Amino acid sequence: MVTKRLKDFPLNEWMDSASFCDCDRRFKVRVNFVDESGNFGDIEYKVEEHAPDCPMRYDEETGEDISGQIEQDIAGWEYAMWTVKLLDREFTPIVSRVNHGPCLECGLLIVDVPLILFLEKGKRGELDFCHTCFEKLLAWKASYITPF
Numbered sequence: 001m002v003t004k005r006l007k008d009f010p011l012n013e014w015m016d017s018a019s020f021c022d023c024d025r026r027f028k029v030r031v032n033f034v035d036e037s038g039n040f041g042d043i044e045y046k047v048e049e050h051a052p053d054c055p056m057r058y059d060e061e062t063g064e065d066i067s068g069q070i071e072q073d074i075a076g077w078e079y080a081m082w083t084v085k086l087l088d089r090e091f092t093p094i095v096s097r098v099n100h101g102p103c104l105e106c107g108l109l110i111v112d113v114p115l116i117l118f119l120e121k122g123k124r125g126e127l128d129f130c131h132t133c134f135e136k137l138l139a140w141k142a143s144y145i146t147p148f
């Protein structure tokens with residue numbers, strides 16, 4: 001069970017995110033600022049170098065190689081006061097997340113779109129996972145189901 005807050009990540013340091021471009025290259029992410037609550041702040045992210053045939057590698061208008069171009073955004077989230085069980089594992093749901101938050105399985109920041117399980121339509125928060133972890137969780141579930 002991962003309950004990392006934004007302030008628990010190193011400041012001003014490029015690190016692995018939980019997200020990959022379509023070309024399978026990983027996004028790097030850096031936390032630039034964390035507010036007084038320790039929960040919200042600013043991040044930057046980039047793909048160091050896209051694969052040669054990745055459509056994201058080139059600027060649509062100029063055709064320039066934009067590998068390594070930095071995007072800026074806000075990140076932050078708060079945890080619920082309760083936990084839930086999913087596939088026999090315990091998770092602390094996320095409540096009030098801004099644009100980016102962590103994967104509750106691997107603990108890395110997600111900079112693309114997370115896979116979200118809303119609990120009671122979001123009233124009891126949500127469980128966010130990166131694509132890699134979500135697939136692993138599903139694979140685990142699939143092996144658990146007896147075919148009939």
Ligand SMILES: [Zn+2]
Nearest residue numbers: 021023050054
């Ligand atoms: Zn790419």
Ligand SMILES: [Zn+2]
Nearest residue numbers: 103106130133
């Ligand atoms: Zn993950």
